[in-house]
Amino acid sequence: MTTFGLTPPSSSTAFLHPRRILLALSLALMVVLVLPGCSHLAPSALGSSAPAPSVSTADTKLADTVPTDLKNPMGAVLQATDSAPAKTTPFKVSLPKTELMDEPPADIWVRIRQGFAMPDLESDLVKDREEWYASRPDYIIRMTERSRKYLFHIVEELERRNMPTELALLPFIESAFNPEAVSTAKAAGMWQFMPATGKYFDLKQNIFRDERRGVVESTRAALDYLQKLYGMFGDWHLALAAYNWGEGSVGRALAKNKAAGLGLSYTDLNMPLETKYYVPKLQAVKNIIAQPENFNARLPYIQNHPYFKSVSITRDIDVKLAASFAGITLADFKSLNPSMSRPVILAAGTPEILLPWDNAQRFQLRLEEHANKPLASWTAWTVPKTMKASEASKMVKMSEVELRSVNTIPLGMLVKQGSTLLVARQGAMDSDVTEHLADNAQISFSPEIVLRKILVKVAKGETLASLAHRHDVTPQNIAAWNKLKMPVNLKPGQSIAIWVPTTASSKGSKVTAKKKPSPARTSQKSTAKKSPVQGKVTASANSKPKKQNPVKATS
Numbered sequence: 228m229t230t231f232g233l234t235p236p237s238s239s240t241a242f243l244h245p246r247r248i249l250l251a252l253s254l255a256l257m258v259v260l261v262l263p264g265c266s267h268l269a270p271s272a273l274g275s276s277a278p279a280p281s282v283s284t285a286d287t288k289l290a291d292t293v294p295t296d297l298k299n300p301m302g303a304v305l306q307a308t309d310s311a312p313a314k315t316t317p318f319k320v321s322l323p324k325t326e327l328m329d330e331p332p333a334d335i336w337v338r339i340r341q342g343f344a345m346p347d348l349e350s351d352l353v354k355d356r357e358e359w360y361a362s363r364p365d366y367i368i369r370m371t372e373r374s375r376k377y378l379f380h381i382v383e384e385l386e387r388r389n390m391p392t393e394l395a396l397l398p399f400i401e402s403a404f405n406p407e408a409v410s411t412a413k414a415a416g417m418w419q420f421m422p423a424t425g426k427y428f429d430l431k432q433n434i435f436r437d438e439r440r441g442v443v444e445s446t447r448a449a450l451d452y453l454q455k456l457y458g459m460f461g462d463w464h465l466a467l468a469a470y471n472w473g474e475g476s477v478g479r480a481l482a483k484n485k486a487a488g489l490g491l492s493y494t495d496l497n498m499p500l501e502t503k504y505y506v507p508k509l510q511a512v513k514n515i516i517a518q519p520e521n522f523n524a525r526l527p528y529i530q531n532h533p534y535f536k537s538v539s540i541t542r543d544i545d546v547k548l549a550a551s552f553a554g555i556t557l558a559d560f561k562s563l564n565p566s567m568s569r570p571v572i573l574a575a576g577t578p579e580i581l582l583p584w585d586n587a588q589r590f591q592l593r594l595e596e597h598a599n600k601p602l603a604s605w606t607a608w609t610v611p612k613t614m615k616a617s618e619a620s621k622m623v624k625m626s627e628v629e630l631r632s633v634n635t636i637p638l639g640m641l642v643k644q645g646s647t648l649l650v651a652r653q654g655a656m657d658s659d660v661t662e663h664l665a666d667n668a669q670i671s672f673s674p675e676i677v678l679r680k681i682l683v684k685v686a687k688g689e690t691l692a693s694l695a696h697r698h699d700v701t702p703q704n705i706a707a708w709n710k711l712k713m714p715v716n717l718k719p720g721q722s723i724a725i726w727v728p729t730t731a732s733s734k735g736s737k738v739t740a741k742k743k744p745s746p747a748r749t750s751q752k753s754t755a756k757k758s759p760v761q762g763k764v765t766a767s768a769n770s771k772p773k774k775q776n777p778v779k780a781t782s
Contacts, residue, residue: 342392356511441566464493543603576665
């Protein structure tokens with residue numbers, strides 16, 4: 228009978244041969260030795276995530292005391308099954324080498340600390356700024372909370388360029404991470420670009436958008452600029468000084484020190500107070516971020532994960548509608564897209580918008596649902612001739628108040644020919660804005676009233692007060708225009724310059740003078756000058772005519 232393919236042993240084979248007994252024992256011994264060893268295999272060999280234990284010195288010594296045939300059980304088996312023992316190779320289990328990969332930090336602050344690469348600056352100014360920030364914990368919290376939306380992107384860009392992550396803290400110094408900040412010198416945005424510097428680094432600035440305020444665009448330009456400065460000076464502290472003071476200023480200061488045999492480091496230069504404090508401020512913020520507990524500071528937890536996602540658009544869309552599609556507030560939308568200065572997004576100029584990471588898909592779905600529906604209620608219109616806002620509003624069928632508001636047209640100003648205005652879509656004006664207008668649109672104004680200088684001969688018995696009253700100006704105006712010191716005693720026949728108003732023509736080039744009193748006393752010489760605002764002149768004695776407000780003429 229055959230069972231499981233085995234033949235029952237005959238009487239001649241009922242007792243096992245000694246060699247077979249030795250083989251069985253060797254196999255059993257191998258199993259006993261090998262199976263417990265499996266528990267010591269490295270994680271990569273067993274598919275386990277637990278770390279492989281290290282081998283101790285005691286384990287090594289124990290292995291040296293094991294007989295050769297037990298250390299090599301497979302060799303013992305081969306010797307037992309062969310009448311002539313052969314030279315054997317010891318049995319070894321080859322394990323792949325494993326590299327422990329560090330997981331990225333969950334907190335963006337940890338990632339920033341890991342990328343610190345700039346030399347530390349130690350000075351009394353640094354300590355001064357540390358104390359300043361440490362005494363204002365609420366200010367630190369506001370700044371760091373505001374940075375939540377932007378830090379990840381900046382750190383990503385810095386690491387991609389192999390730049391020190393200290394530079395991610397620079398917007399704390401420049402703008403307190405406010406992308407809509409504007410300085411008194413007209414520097415704008417999170418990185419505080421001046422208009423000319425922004426243009427040099429390809430940041431568009433027109434009536435529809437100012438990329439100096441854009442999150443992605445301004446960060447790209449700022450890092451380009453900082454890389455350029457570091458390439459010039461070979462020192463991050465000097466590069467930062469140049470970012471604040473100007474590369475030409477730093478270059479001249481270095482040349483002056485070199486000629487005088489003085490040091491050429493940041494602290495050696497003679498700089499304005501603002502620049503002298505600039506790097507110490509950054510160093511102070513760096514120290515606080517590195518060890519907040521030392522300054523009684525609390526940093527909010529900010530995930531090391533993208534806050535926003537870039538989403539493409541192909542059609543113009545109202546800002547309010549875009550925020551609604553994404554399911555976010557208008558304020559949140561503007562905080563990610565601060566470069567837009569009008570209530571409509573022009574796809575030809577801004578083909579991508581930024582949305583919170585978790586809201587991007589919702590926006591795309593809503594956009595697809597409205598594929599055949601209007602998205603924008605505004606378009607652009609080029610002014611055919613220089614005209615008043617009231618005249619333009621009639622041509623585009625809008626109220627003057629709304630037209631002025633959406634285009635920021637000041638009172639008393641004409642809109643010049645060729646300017647671009649944002650107007651409501653209707654009738655023939657119902658198309659998306661072209662790329663040329665989206666990238667280059669500008670608006671220009673000229674005053675409705677300009678000043679024109681006339682020379683007046685002083686009559687006998689005439690005083691400064693009477694002369695000023697006759698021309699509807701103030702005595703201080705006349706004194707300032709003629710560089711006279713108060714009080715003034717006029718002499719008969721004396722020539723006095725007075726600036727009187729005229730009205731600009733619709734073409735914005737010619738000037739039509741209004742009637743002037745006492746024409747016999749007015750010389751034929753006159754000079755027209757533009758003035759931005761209507762109203763009575765109230766200039767100080769040191770003011771110049773070009774800075775005066777126009778006056779109303781009396782006829």
